[in-house]
Amino acid sequence: MPERSTKEMFNEIKKAHGAKEFMTKMQDNFIHTVPAEYLEELLKIKQTTKSEVIRQANLGATTGYQYFDGKRRPSRARMIALGFGFSLTVAELNTMLRRTGYAELYAKDEWDALVIFALNQKFDINRTDELLFRYGLGTITSDN
Structure with missing residues (x-):
């Protein structure tokens, strides 16, 4: 069908x-894609390694590998962090969020809008966290 x-x-x-x-x-x-399956798919598409993605996502190694191994389910914020780790575009990140059961980035939400802005400006996760923090919206890595 x-x-x-x-x-x-x-x-x-x-x-x-x-x-x-x-x-x-x-x-x-x-759609029934579990995050670990989609992360493995992205590793192949982006031709990168788990360790590089985890480092770029600013995640602890143990937690990061648990996300890739399916031992822990990442929160939406952690999925977004992983999106930064993969250097995804806004469209790619929204696809990842949708395919793994999370809400897409929403331009009318302040936090999401700044993340969209940061992705479009090709900010890394640290610079994005600084931007979010400057506007009193928490950070990606603090999971607020």
């Missing part, structure tokens, strides 16, 4: 008479 667009799936939800009907009919169209 060809993959359905989000709009098609939304319309199916609206037309469904019961949850079981919809869930059974559409189960092959749901």
